Amino acid sequence: MAPINDCLMLIFMSLIATLVIRTIFSITRKTKGCLPPSPMSLPIIGHLHHLGPIPHQALHKISTKYGPLIHLYFGSVSCVVASTAEIAKEFLKTHEISFSNRPNSSVAIRYLQYGGAGFAFAPHGPYWKFVKKLCMSELLGGRTLEQQFAVRSEEIQLFLQSMLLKAKMGESANLNVELIKLTNNVITRMCMSKRCSDTDNEADEVRELIQETTELAGKFNLSDFISFCKNLDIQGFKKRLSKLHKKLDVLIEKIIREHEDLRRRTKTGTEGDGFRDLLHILLDVSEDKTAEIKLTRENIKAFILDVFAAGTDTSAITVEWAMAELINHPDVFKKAREEMESVVGNARLVAESDLPSLPYLQAIIKETLRLHSTSPLILRESSEPCKIAGYDIPANTRLFVNAWAIGRDPNHWENPLEFRPERFIINDEEKSGKKVDVRGQHYHLLPFGSGRRGCPGISLALQVVQTTLASMIQCFDWKVGGDGTVDMLEGEGFTLKRAHPLVCVPVVHLNPFVLS
Template sequence: MVDLRYLFVIILLCLGIKVLIKAIANRFRNKLPLPPSPTALPIIGHIHLLSPIAHQALHKLSTRYGPLIYLFIGSIPNLIVSSAEMANEILKSNELNFLNRPSMVNVDYLTYGSADFFSAPYGPRWKFMKRICMTELFSSRALDSFVYVRSEELRNLLTRVLKKAEAEESVDLGEELKELTSNVITRMMFRERQSSGSDVCGKREEEEVIKMVVELNELAGFFNVSETFWFLRRLDLQGIKKRLKNARDRYDVIIERIMEEHESKRKNVAGARNMLDILLDIYQDKNAEMKLTRENIKAFIMNIYGGGTDTSATTVEWALAELINHPEIMKKAEQEIEQVVGNKRLVEETDLCNLSYIQAVVKETLRLHPGGPIFVRESDKECAVAGFRIPAKTRVIVNVWAIGRDPNQWENPLEFRPERFQGTEWKVMSEKMLSFGTGRRSCPGEKMVFRFVPLVLAAVIQCFEFKVEGRVEMNEGIGSSLPRATPLVCVPVPKEANTINL
């Protein structure tokens, strides 16, 4: 028999060797340098190097310091990532260490303490909410059930533009597109129009929700001085806490009223289930795998409006601007629609699989004008990336805008050329772009985008030509969804050859 004393000694030796190896590894890792960093100023760190359009300023720094840069915004450490190679090493090779988003006072308060899907910490609850998104809200089956909603609202948009065309008036396409996307999301989220014309949720309440979400998004992205500098965190120098409380209280009252009305009426109203029905069913299910609270539902609604209204509308607006400035590309797109659909009926979602050039135009637009120019994660533990040491609790800012313009990835990156996406697998190209993120925390609305955005773009250029004075200006404005600096205002002209009945 083996002497237990020898066995005990062997176990102690093994444990000692393991601890020694870990200590040596930690010591070696601590010797790794931090990523390149410009000279920081006392207290403010690198704030002086930024600008209101953050992704442009960060891209400019990356051309000098490389694809990984270490910056301090006040007292907060940030890793700026500006290449697809580095982003994939962080978010795929080291994915488990970068699955969480940083805790930010503004966002946490507005989302009921990270009760939402977007900012919730990675874990069982987040996985449950992700599964709801993928199987119930944004699955092919769920999206199919709302085809007629998207079709009706698209025709309403085209009718509004046609009235402007008949009156020879100019139209702000950006505003019209935002009305389209908000109407689609509202109907998918809250209501089904009944034969009597009544709505489950009143139009006035819906408009209140949209206005509130716009205000909440602005507050979420507001630069909070008290959070940025550690010695000011107990103070509310800008009065943001008061504004946050006021805004969320008003939002809470509106959404709670809508939910209560919906709960009381939906039993007696026939029609397909909308997204709020699905969320309320889970909330009321006593046997659900995980309980969904009313705060979860309210935060979900905020996510869907905030993530879907401006981004989809802005993508179509940028695509139209690029097509107007590139008439030869516009002509190719029009010819494809003519060949596949003709001029006697309006393009439909079922046509999109045959409109490869239109799809390529959308993908090229997303490369140059991503709806989310940056996204943020946070390191849970210290780790090494590309020979550099990344401390724990470092915010990781992935500059999607810069990645789409990386000359090491794209030939003539500033040139608008949809052909680069033809004949290539989207999965491969998306890893070079990261427009929808990557890995487990990638955007669940990607399917919706590629159903809706190409359809709207195709329908608009199928029905109208647009008169502008000179070249459309392509400067970017300030905002998290990459808005244009100036609205896309055009005079629409109906295409004479069309016999489409709107």
């Protein structure tokens, strides 16, 4: 009988503990004011059990029951979730100043951002403003992107040559792998004049480290949310991140020293053709004694990692989703190719300069980003208390704007689950999506965020994505096995990867390298 009595006593004590904790939560909520509605939470983990393997889908499901603004506890972290354009606008525009920070206390950020030296998660203050201005004027501005046009063009041509070889051999291509290789090469060459797909050992190391960086940056780490687990490494992330950080630091330090040596030898800090990569520009700024902010070596390294993490997988995944949709909608593919032939013709390869004359291609990208935003959850953190939609939002509350749910909201999109690029180019101006931009000005389409903390690399991303997809449409038909359709299942995690890589056989339609 003793074991049974002990078991009953344990159950009884657990129930009492649960009631006490819920009472404390209830009192705490009352002292904090009127919080948005939320489902029932559990002791210690709060609402983490609601999160599921695909967070943006799980949060959307909760919002359909509890409303467009909900409050959740992820462990001990207070969070709110906005799931409509109207609520998103309240946070990202009306109360933008209060939500101009990003949470920067995670283990991944601590290691990959050199203890807070990075730009992406820096507090909204003098350093962040300085680097943001630098991004817009120098690092990712129009003049720099124009100077680096040859890099993007050459890498796309190398990608096409690889696909031509597979077409000749009748081999299938894993577009996830091939497109990530392409975008990695673009980013690494623009950042530090290195290709990550060359055959030497350093290129292999760069590729592997970038892959692990993007993987760990998007992982959910329980220790970041459960307060008493803060110093524990339950999932082994801290160990992996520490090891990764050391390898990255050695590699980037080596590349910085190579750049510094080149600058001493040439006195210009440029490659033989006059090309200045982002690292050269950052070193110029760090040596400028008149600059408002002195960039440290850690600032430079962290910024390079910011660009890697933000610019490699995201562009590749967008093109992969777009191609999957085009294979499933051959009528859209045909219309896009007809537009290409009428504008570009068959005597040359499509170029970035053609993009403004290809509105249907742009509509395909917009529709892809609406349905498959690679950043489905926009992340912010409140710096001060405020009131949103009649609810009290305390300071230090983490904000998730569900861009994935907003892009599928039937109140803003007719037949929202249908892939229909025409919605962006219809003639009726009253209902037209034609003027809806992806740069954060329209809150029912937010693939790059909005406002001060919107993605500073939008122009680069759009150039790479649009030109890559255009060349794939112009040069190849893409065949898949089975019934000829592609599954559209989403993968697990905080980014919007496909559950299964897109594998298909390229069939040559136009060889751009033998044109007269």
